[in-house]
Amino acid sequence: MALNLSFCKVARTISDLYKDLFQEDGANYNGLCSFITMSLLGITSLSELVRTVPGSMSVSSLSGMIKNFDGNRFMRRMRISILKRYKGELNPGDFCFAIDDTDNKKYGKKMYRVGKWKSSKGIYFGQRVIVLSLVNIKDGFAIPLDYRFAVKKGEPDY
Structure with missing residues (x-):
């Protein structure tokens, strides 16, 4: 390519x-x-x-x-730019929220929130990322608003 x-x-x-x-x-x-x-x-x-x-x-x-990347500042900047772009033009009926989980099948000693996870394709070792998106149903696109790493039940943060 x-x-x-x-x-x-x-x-x-x-x-x-x-x-x-x-x-x-x-x-x-x-x-x-x-x-x-x-x-x-x-x-x-x-x-x-x-x-x-x-x-x-x-x-x-x-x-x-x-x-070393702090993703939360990036997501805040993206949300602000979305609000500025659609200011005064939003029709609430055109939008809905969607939550999706994504598998990251990489692992290592220093990686954050690594564990065994179950997916539709079977069990894998790695990370699971939960993404919250704003979906424009009319135009057919999604805007990611926030993300978090999934937490296992046995962890103290659960």
């Missing part, structure tokens, strides 16, 4: 909106552009991202960047 220059320009334009959030956590602009491109192309793994995007950082550098 070859990337054209206009696609890379879109990724850089989106990255410009959020680069100040990532710089505090030690992330660089190249890594942020790589993650935006990963999202836009629907790439599911970091190794696939490195193979597809020529200017991308290494898998280990991208993994380290993810560990």
